[in-house]
Amino acid sequence: MNKKMMANPRDAYGETLMELGGKNHDIVVLDADLSKSTKTILFAKKYPERFFEMGIAEANMISTAAGFASCGKIPFASSFAVFATGRVYDQIRIDVAYSKSNVKIFATHGGISVGKDGASHQMIEDLTLMRVLPNMTVLAPSDAAQTRRIVELMAATEGPMYARIGRANASVLYKKEDLKDLKIGEGIIVKDGSDVSIIACGTMVNQAVDAHEKLLQDGVSARVVDMHTIKPLDERLVTKCARETNTILTVEEHSVIGGLGGAVSEVLAESGSSTKFKRMGVQDMFCESGEPEELFEKYGLSTSHIVNNVKKLIR
């Protein structure tokens, strides 16, 4: 396999915020003592008057962001996914979702590939927690270019939104021009195939593309869908995949409960589909410290796990 170009979605987030800041003066950015890691520091340096360091006080950050939004500002509030969701669930519930506030919660360090910091920092429940909130849009972009486009769309689209990316570099999947028609709520068929649909989000889209290549060598034609929007879910695309490939595997760097796999299974169950179906993700457990690749291997999220699961499903 040829060596892939890599880019960091966090850099893409910070750079895009910085660019948007010049075009849209309503954008304000709040961070909770992690601006060097979330990359909001890029915005902070360029627009210090519109950057608000909130300290290690995430609850206050979210409610304050909602106050900003009530004055017509477009606040982006950033932290690690653990602190940006679970820790502040009630603030998001009341001040953002219930209030339909135009707050953009942008989390980095989602999933287990945070790695060595261990389970305390490996957020595998955020998509579920955010998805269950009425009015909330939930996004998980896959590579740096898509992150860039998603950030632009978040700024341009009214309403409460949550997006999460990982910590690590991601293989480059898209060129800028591939994404000019990207829409929130519309998944992308990255690779077409007829034997199985691998529906993935975020960091796992790359693993799915790798799996597609390996499966091709074994004569299996796997469709890969980049489901960057978990909510509202592209139900049409899910049912299309069910109809056309009759086998669906979801893959996410997240608990198998309630996230992408949960959302897809709800659609399939209610559509009366007899599609063969499996959810891949972290099982109902906390993981541990380790290198990202070691964790993917141990907790069942490596490319070879995808390949094996596909083979079992279509057998």
Place this chain on the structure above:
Amino acid sequence: MKQHEEYIRKLDLIAVKIRKHIIEMLYRAKSGHPGGSLSAVEAIVTLYFHHMKHDPKNPTDPNRDRFVLSKGHAAPTLYAALAECGYFDVKELLHLRQINCMLQGHPVRTHIPGVEASTGSLGHGLSFANGIAMAGKLDKKDYRVYVMVGDGETNEGQIWEAAAAASHYKLDNLTALIDRNFLQIDGNTEEVLRLESVRDRWSAFGWYVLEVNGHDIEEIIDALLIASEQKNQPTMIILNTVKGKGISFMENNIDFHGVPPNEMEYNLAMKELDTVQKALEASL
């Protein structure tokens, strides 16, 4: 001087009217929070009928002063004040907490004209108000932001995150008011989770602190004025209040934190308020 006294008595009269609305609303709703609604009346009346710059016909005016009721369970007081100001029909008050009606059990900013923040889950409102105040500074607007917190509410950790942020960002366009009625659901605030010294705590967080009789409109007027003249720091006005104020059998009675009046209590309460109202009217 006589004119000024009359002006204050007129505000006192509005306060009585608001109390009547509160009793009526809670009696009809058969649920809600009388104690903390009644203790908050004079401060809310002073804000909406004297101090704040606001226009009920233009509730989203970007230059308006804002009031955030962080202790959202005092919603009846806010609703009654908004209705009396003309934000919506007073008749809506009769349908508090009823299905298919506007007035939710706790304030919601998406449903109700004049409501700035959705509250009810305690501890959020000061942070939300900070956001409004920070946006005001950023846009160089001269509106002011007011937020009322309950004394029990300051058990919440988020309040102290917000207290630190407001002084860090020198939010002198923000005035907070604490409804210091000394009672929360499980009992006296000092027995549940000690709050004293309230003054020293806020002062240590970098706030300018004032203390007034929270049922004396004249004192509240003065404090709000002093607060608006402070530079480089937010102000906390400690409103020394009585939970259930204005209804003899509800005063300092924790049983009326979250229990509405029954028919007999409703009649008694209305009778007491009528007496006060008549005396005030006679004095004008």
